[in-house]
Amino acid sequence: MPQWLEIAIRSFSIIIGLFIITKLLGKKQLSKLSxxxxxxxxxxxxIAGTLSMDPDLHIKNGVTSILIWSLFPLVTSRIAIKSKRFRDFIDGNATIFVRDGKILExxxxxxxxxxxxxxxxxxxxNIFSVDDIEFSALESNGDLSVMLKxxxxxxxxxDLYPNVPNVKEPKTVIMDGEILDEPLGQIGMNRRWLEAELExxxxxxxxxxxxxxxxxxEMKLDLINDSLEKPQNKExxxxxxxxxxxxxxxxxxxxxxxxxxxxILYQxxxxxxxxxxxxxxPLLKD
Structure with a gap:
């Protein structure tokens, strides 16, 4: 087998393997790393880069090493979910820098x-005076959290209007020119309603x-042809x-x-x- 072909097969196999491992580890490891x-x-x-480029390395040994290294965060995350003490040991706790407006030196x-x-x-x-801070802590991932007075x-x-109605997130009902039936059903509508709105x-x-x-x-649209003006609903x-x-x-x-x-009645x-x-x-004049 040509060497370039062997490297290509190795690289492709390792990419697929790393993708599967990443999916197993979950989204948390992608956003906030301890x-x-x-x-x-x-x-x-x-290990993956060296294994894909060095044909002298046995791929079984490299895959074994990758699996062992991947197993540790997977196991520790499962244990951390069940044990607060273990979670504190692995991830640590937040360190308070300001409490009741006073800096803890x-x-x-x-x-x-x-x-x-x-x-x-x-x-x-955008905080320029320490006197404005009520509480602040350095989180375990290194982020600084601040609560103003x-x-x-x-x-x-x-604060201005205590009785605020619930506002839910917008539902995407058309994407890339295709109707999405699941979010359409979540808002209690169907394709006939959608077609009528487009008409x-x-x-x-x-x-x-x-x-x-x-x-x-209310339906908000983005058209494929950007040169066209968005038609307004006149209702x-x-x-x-x-x-x-x-x-x-x-x-x-x-x-x-x-x-x-x-x-008096008319007035x-x-x-x-x-x-x-x-x-x-505000609703009718937007």
């Missing part, structure tokens, strides 16, 4: 963190690259115009009515519709 997992990853990569020295490094890290989070935290929608916008399925439906049932605009017309019509009836009771109705119109404005 110190031990970092060492294992480097070692496995080194001993913990900074313990983690070999200078105050300059700490100030640099909080500046990266209540008066320094930005106001959220929930309102004078579109065909093959015109749409991506379509998502939000919590309010919401028409609804808003109708509400404005109702306000005007009832206001006119209140002015022209000869009966005092009718005048009250006009004011109530005005309130409803203003509440719906």
């Amino acid at each position: 110190f031990f997992e970092y060492i294992v990853g480097i070692t496995i990569g080194d 001993k913990n900074l020295r313990k983690e070999k963190y200078t105050i300059d490094e700490f100030l640099e890290q909080i500046r990266k989070k 209540k008066e320094k935290q930005p106001a959220t929608y929930g 309102k916008r004078n579109l065909q399925l093959h015109d749409v690259f991506l379509a998502q439906v939000d919590s309010y049932g 919401k605009q028409l609804t808003f115009i109708t509400l404005e017309k109702c306000v005007t019509d009832f206001g006119l009836l209140a002015i022209t009515s000869l009966s005092n009771n009718s005048r 009250t109705t006009s004011e109530n519709i005005e309130v409803i119109k203003n509440r719906l404005r």
